Amino acid sequence: MKALLVLGAAAFAAGAFAQVTPVGTWRSIDDKTGEAKAEIRITESGGVLTGRIEKSLKKDTKPDAVCDECRDERKGKPIAGLEIIRGAKKAEGQDVWEHGKILDPENGKEYTLRLAPVDGGQKLQVRGYLGPFYRTQTWVRVQ
Template sequence: MQFAQQARTLAVRTVRHAALAGVLLASAVTAMAQTDTPAGTWQTIDDSTGQPKALVQITQDSNGLFDGKVIKGLGANNQPDRRCSACTDARKDQLILGMTIINDMQKDGDGWDHGQILDPENGKVYKCKMHLEDGGNKLVVRGYIGVSLLGRSQTWVRQQ
């Protein structure tokens, strides 16, 4: 009788451990999926002050292309009525909040390339490339004219 009870206890513990292992594995797979792609929410940093500037949400469309839009201004940029007065394209005088500033990024080797990024501060549109660092927690975004040597990079931080 005692042996049967010990076997039953061991079986229950084994099932619990297996269930816990399954939950942990699923969490790890989800975390990995979120960190091997630029999809997610990113905190941008102001080049001149080093302070958080905005939150940009990057999403993947049905064609596998990535776009990013401003979902929140931070600090001095937290002005919902702020407009892109310097823009020269269809975004001229449009609200920056909700504006798509990254277009058509596509997977290219270890990064994403062949897209464009708008700098709402000066209204200019640049070619763009980006890659992940720090286990997918940082996104290095480079805007450039012509060749990528002629540009600047920003490191954005993934938000959970």
């Protein structure tokens, strides 16, 4: 019985630890309006994060919407499945992922990215930098 409790506690701790990462599905919340904009799935491969829009949550988005404002190979690509996060890596000794890029498909601009899980990994602080200026959104983990 004691062994089962220890195993259960270890499994719970491992699950809790695994959640302090940007990997997973997130609901992006507009920092200006407070409305949900999209669900984004962040994955990790070889220590590098990538994020794609799973679906738009904006009421006025057409099902066949494409990224008209994108300036690279993503121009004209469907919003659903669009890669918006590229190249973020974990900062040594911190629960922060940096030095990647994030795309705002509404204006086609790419920003330097910083991701920081907060509230035990239930929220994600997403900060995009353009020079000394930045904008921060808090995304909510989708269960």
